[in-house]
Amino acid sequence: xxxxxxMLSALALSLLLGAVVPxxxxxxxxxxxxxxxxxxxxxxxxxxxxxxxxxxxxxxxFEAGGIKVVHPWMNATSTGEAxxxxxxxxxxxxxxxxxxxxxxxxxxxxxxxxxxxxxxxSYEPLPGVPVAPERELDLAPNALAIRASGLTxxxxxxxxxEITLLTSAVPVPxxxxxxxxxxxxxxxxGHAH
Amino acid sequence: MMLRDFWDGLPVLFQxxxxxxxxxxxxxxxxIFLLRGFAPWPLVRAVIxxxxxxxxxxxxxxxxxxxxxxxxxxxxRGLRQGTAAAADKFDLIVSAPGSEMTMMxxxxxxxxxxxxxxxxxxxxxxxxxxxxxxxxxxxxxxSYDGAxxxxxxxxxxxxxxxxxxxxxxxxxxxEAVAGAAASVGLGESFTPAHGMGDEADDDxxxxxxxxxxxxxxxxxxxxxxxxxxxxxxxxxxxxxxxGHAPENAGQIGPPFDPDYFPGTPSVILRSEALWANYALxxxxxxxNETMAFFPGTVLANLYRVMGDIRQVMSIMSIVTQIxxxxxxxxxxxxxxxxxxxxxxMLSALGxxxxxxxxxxxxxxxxxxxxxxxxxxxxxxxxxxAISRVVTARTDILVEATLGWSExxxxxxxxxxxxxxxxxxxxxxxxxxxxxxxxx
Numbered sequence: 001x002x003x004x005x006x007m008l009s010a011l012a013l014s015l016l017l018g019a020v021v022p023x024x025x026x027x028x029x030x031x032x033x034x035x036x037x038x039x040x041x042x043x044x045x046x047x048x049x050x051x052x053x054x055x056x057x058x059x060x061x062f063e064a065g066g067i068k069v070v071h072p073w074m075n076a077t078s079t080g081e082a083x084x085x086x087x088x089x090x091x092x093x094x095x096x097x098x099x100x101x102x103x104x105x106x107x108x109x110x111x112x113x114x115x116x117x118x119x120x121x122s123y124e125p126l127p128g129v130p131v132a133p134e135r136e137l138d139l140a141p142n143a144l145a146i147r148a149s150g151l152t153x154x155x156x157x158x159x160x161x162e163i164t165l166l167t168s169a170v171p172v173p174x175x176x177x178x179x180x181x182x183x184x185x186x187x188x189x190g191h192a193h
Numbered sequence: 194m195m196l197r198d199f200w201d202g203l204p205v206l207f208q209x210x211x212x213x214x215x216x217x218x219x220x221x222x223x224x225i226f227l228l229r230g231f232a233p234w235p236l237v238r239a240v241i242x243x244x245x246x247x248x249x250x251x252x253x254x255x256x257x258x259x260x261x262x263x264x265x266x267x268x269x270r271g272l273r274q275g276t277a278a279a280a281d282k283f284d285l286i287v288s289a290p291g292s293e294m295t296m297m298x299x300x301x302x303x304x305x306x307x308x309x310x311x312x313x314x315x316x317x318x319x320x321x322x323x324x325x326x327x328x329x330x331x332x333x334x335x336s337y338d339g340a341x342x343x344x345x346x347x348x349x350x351x352x353x354x355x356x357x358x359x360x361x362x363x364x365x366x367x368e369a370v371a372g373a374a375a376s377v378g379l380g381e382s383f384t385p386a387h388g389m390g391d392e393a394d395d396d397x398x399x400x401x402x403x404x405x406x407x408x409x410x411x412x413x414x415x416x417x418x419x420x421x422x423x424x425x426x427x428x429x430x431x432x433x434x435x436g437h438a439p440e441n442a443g444q445i446g447p448p449f450d451p452d453y454f455p456g457t458p459s460v461i462l463r464s465e466a467l468w469a470n471y472a473l474x475x476x477x478x479x480x481n482e483t484m485a486f487f488p489g490t491v492l493a494n495l496y497r498v499m500g501d502i503r504q505v506m507s508i509m510s511i512v513t514q515i516x517x518x519x520x521x522x523x524x525x526x527x528x529x530x531x532x533x534x535x536x537x538m539l540s541a542l543g544x545x546x547x548x549x550x551x552x553x554x555x556x557x558x559x560x561x562x563x564x565x566x567x568x569x570x571x572x573x574x575x576x577x578a579i580s581r582v583v584t585a586r587t588d589i590l591v592e593a594t595l596g597w598s599e600x601x602x603x604x605x606x607x608x609x610x611x612x613x614x615x616x617x618x619x620x621x622x623x624x625x626x627x628x629x630x631x632x
Contacts, residue, residue: 126468
C-alpha cells in the first residue's frame with residue numbers, strides 16, 4: 001500500500017537483496033590546515049554567533065587569484081554521487097571560466113547544468129561557464145552544480161570535504177560543508193560575506 | 194553497495210517489472226499453495242452469484258478506494274509535466290529584479306501583472322550580447338475577447354511555433370498571428386480592448402485594427418489563446434514611441450533604438466548552448482538592475498514543494514485504503530457467515546480443510562482482483578476527466594497517463610488485502626460443523 005515509487009522500489013530492493021549500504025565514516029575528510037589564507041575575518045564574525053557549529057573556525061569564504069567562493073556545500077550522501085553547490089564571485093578584471101573540480105575521493109567530477117525536458121529535470125555536463133569581471137555565478141540546486149560520481153566515502157550532516165575548484169585562472173581549494181540530505185541551501189545562506 | 198549499483202544499473206522498465214512481480218508474489222504464492230490440485234471454481238462462481246449484490250457493492254467500494262489513490266498520483270504527474278512543457282520554449286528570462294515566480298507567471302503563463310520595465314539601454318545590451326541568438330521584448334496590456342494581445346518579435350513567434358505558422362508571419366505593423374485557440378480566424382480583423390478581463394475598455398483603441406495573417410499550431414500552453422502582434426504595434430496603440438528613430442519609421446523588429454524604446458517587462462532570451470544560458474544568467478544577474486532566471490528551475494523548485502504535498506496526500510490515501518481494507522476484512526467475515534451452511538456441508542461431506550480454505554479465499558481474492566482492476570479503470574477515467582477540465586480552463590495541456598507508480602500502488606493494495614483475506618477464510622474453518630449445518 002505504498003503510494004510513493006522511490007520508497008516502494010527501495011522497499012522491494014531491500015526485500016530482494018537485503019542490501020544495507022555501509023555507512024562509512026568521512027572523518028578522514030575533516031579539516032586540514034591548508035587554508036591559512038582563508039577569510040578569517042569572516043570566521044571571527046561568526047565566532048560568537050550561535051549557529052550550532054561544532055568547529056567555529058570553519059570558514060565560509062575562500063579566495064584565490066581574484067576568485068571568491070562563498071558557502072560551498074553539499075547534501076549528505078551515501079549513494080556514491082554528490083552535487084557541490086557554491087557562490088562564485090569574479091573579483092578580478094578578466095573573465096574567468098569555471099571548468100569543474102578536482103575531487104580526490106571520487107572517480108569523476110564535472111560541471112553540470114540543470115535542464116527541464118517534459119516535466120523531468122536532469123543535469124547535463126557543461127564544457128565550462130565564463131564569469132565576467134564583477135559578476136557572480138550561483139551553483140545551486142536545479143541550476144548549476146559540480147557533480148562527483150563514484151565517491152569512495154559517505155558523508156553525513158556536519159562533515160566537511162576538501163575539493164579544489166578548477167578555473168581558467170587558478171585552482172581554488174575549498175572546504176565543503178555537508179548539509180542534511182534534503183537541504184536546499186547552505187545553512188548560512190542569506191548572510192553577506 | 195555492489196547490489197545497489199547492480200540495481201541502479203538495470204533498465205528502468207526492468208526495475209518496474211521486478212517491483213511489480215515482488216508485490217504480486219504473495220498473492221501467487223498463497224494461490225498456488227491453496228489451489229494446488231483443486232478445482233474450486235464452480236463452487237466459487239456459485240458463491241459469487243448467490244450473493245451478487247453484496248459482492249457488487251464490495252467490488253465498488255474497493256474500486257473507489259483504489260481509483261482515488263491512482264487518480265491522485267496520475268493527476269499530480271500530469272500537472273507537473275503539463276506546466277513544465279508549457280515552459281519548454283522559455284529558456285532564460287531577464288526582467289527587472291523582483292519575484293521570479295511573478296515574472297514567470299506573467300511571461301510563461303500570461304497572467305496579467307504590474308511589473309517595472311527594463312529600459313532601452315538594458316535591452317540593447319542584452320540583445321547585443323555575443324551568446325544571444327535572439328532577445329524578444331514583450332508588450333502586454335491589451336486583449337481581444339478575453340484573450341491577451343501580446344506584442345513581440347518575429348524570432349520569438351517562429352521559435353514558439355517551431356516555425357510552423359499556418360499562413361504567414363506579419364510584414365506590416367497592424368498584422369497579427371493568432372494562437373491555435375484564439376477566437377479570431379485567419380483573414381479576420383479585430384480591434385483590441387485596453388486591459389484584460391472585466392476591466393477591459395473596448396473603446397480605448399477604436400482606431401487600431403489588426404488583420405490576422407497567420408495562425409500558430411497548438412502548443413499546449415496559455416500562449417495558444419493569445420494573439421501575437423508586432424511589439425511596435427502595441428507601443429504605437431498606446432501612444433508611445435515604437436522603438437525606432439523617425440528616419441526608420443515603419444521598421445518592424447530589431448534592432449531597436451534605445452532612445453525610442455518604451456520599455457519591456459521581460460526579455461525572452463534564446464541561446465543554443467546550455468552553458469551559454471548559464472553564462473548569460475550570470476551576466477544579467479545584477480543587483481538593482483536586472484534579474485535573470487530559468488522558468489525550468491523555478492518550476493523544479495515548485496515541484497519539490499508539490500512533491501512534499503503529494504507525499505502528504507499519499508499518506509492520506511494510504512490511510513483511506515487501510516480503512517477500506519479493514520472494512521473489506523470485516524465484510525468478508527460477515528459474508529463468510531452468510532455461507533456458513535455451505536462451508537459446514539463441505540466439511541461434513543469430508544472435504545479437506547485446505548479445499549474449504551481454497552474456496553473461501555478464492556472467493557475473497559476474486560472480489561479483490563475485480564475491485565482493483567475496476568479501481569484502475571476508474572482512476573484513469575477520473576484523471577482523464579479532470580485533465581480535460583484543467584486543460585480547458587488553463588490552456589495548459591495536461592495529459593493523463595497510467596504510470597508504473599499507480600500500477601505498483603494497486604498491486605501493493607491487492608497483495609496486502611489478499612493476504613489478510615486468509616483470516617476470514619481460516620475463521621470460517623473454525624466454526625463448528627454441526628451448528629453450521631443447522632444454520
